[in-house]
Amino acid sequence: MGMVRYIESNGTVHEIDVKNGTSLMQAAVTHMVPGIEGDCGGACACATCHVYIDPEWRQKCAEMDPLELAVLDFAWDVNEDSRLCCQITMSEELDGITLRIAERQY
Amino acid sequence: MTFSPDNINDLLCSLPEPMLIMSSAGEIAFCNQALTQLSGFSQPQLEGQPITHLLPQSERRRVDVVSWLSRWADDPDPAQLRFLTLELVTHDNERLQVSVRVSRYESHGANWFLVVLRDVTSEHATLTRLRHAQLVTNRILAIGEDAVISIDANQRISFWNRQASSIFGYTEEEALGHSLEMILPTSLLASHQRYVQDFLAGTEGHRLMGQRGEITGRHKSGRDIPLEASITKTVIDGQTVLSAQVRDISERKAAESMLKESEARFRAVFEHALEAMAVLDDSGRVVEINASARNLLETEPSGQFFWDLNWWRETTPEALHEATERLREMTGTVINGATVRTTVQLSSVTGEAKKIDFSLRPVLNSNGQVIYIIAEGRDITAL
Structure with a gap:
């Protein structure tokens, strides 16, 4: 269990306790964090859970696989901090991570 | 009867679904009537143009249409096809969301892509509206x-x-x-x-x-x-x-139980007091009267004015009127916030003469207004 801070593009902060092993998209959807849609249910098929993660946290996350990189092509305003949070699983190391939610998912 | 179309071109043109044929270099080689209707472009305006003429590169999305169409053609039913849409820009500059199906077709050693497009703009907008309404409802339920x-x-x-x-x-x-x-x-x-x-x-x-x-x-x-x-x-x-x-x-149950206990305590003190006590409202009507006070009356009071109760017996109508008026006046001064204390002579239900130390005191709320009047009578006959 660790804390994840989701920040909406308008600055609203949601701090949520997430169990280890839960995807950061699923935790956001369960806790109704606005701005994370997760249309495909975590199959890395829809690009609607796009977030930005600062480098110090990004290096603690599992590496991006080629499919996530490819699907990110469909997300809006992608930059080097971009990740699809359905592909990030909560762990001890990520306790305190901040995810900045993309302005739009569609 | 065997179906054998005379002209494959006419057949594709008549397909009800918008479709186009793209070269491996991303050039539109053919488009059908349904696509010209959807996009507003004529066939000559589209054929020979790069596919990005119809499905342009967005400034805010990095998706490369040609490479994705080629990817989908190689994997005819990927999970992404259900969710990822491309943006089609019409002749009138309207932006539509289109889901696509693609297949690769080889002819004379060259690769061609058959692309079927379906306008999902309206479905998408409805779905988004519903999701947003659901989010709002769920957040209300959550709090x-x-x-x-x-x-x-x-x-x-x-x-x-x-x-x-x-x-x-x-x-x-x-x-x-x-x-x-x-x-x-x-x-x-x-x-x-x-x-x-x-x-x-x-x-x-x-x-x-x-x-x-x-x-x-x-x-x-x-x-x-x-x-x-x-x-x-x-x-x-x-x-x-x-x-x-x-x-x-x-x-709420705990509060109700505390209130009941508190009420029982109050009632124990009130009902068992040796002094006669009555609680009046701010107009002088009796709200509560205790056992000692009831002993001084012949009838059970029910909402009468305090001065109209049967306190006086064995007296003439004139004397009764005078006593009643005096008590009414006293109560009147207490309604205005004063306190009254005096000694009165009464007789009990059994006819005993009683000398009573009598007082009327106002109870004020936080705004200084009289909400209740407490009447007390102490038997001092033996003193």
């Missing part, structure tokens, strides 16, 4: 003071909000998919089952709190919880969903 729980016809929990976790001690994860029995005391399982069956069979759409009275739930720790619940049913595709709004009334 509500009451637990909200839904069950299916088999009484399996299908919705469980945050307040339900706080009342019953189970997380959403622990509750979803489990039987409602987990939050009911064993002794009530049968009666609850009957209640649910009765509600399912009935014609009412909902029953509100108060119609059923108090019910009992069970916390994860095994502790019983006094509850009130409103229940509603929704039938979707023949499947019934029962939803309940459940309120923990433990605190």
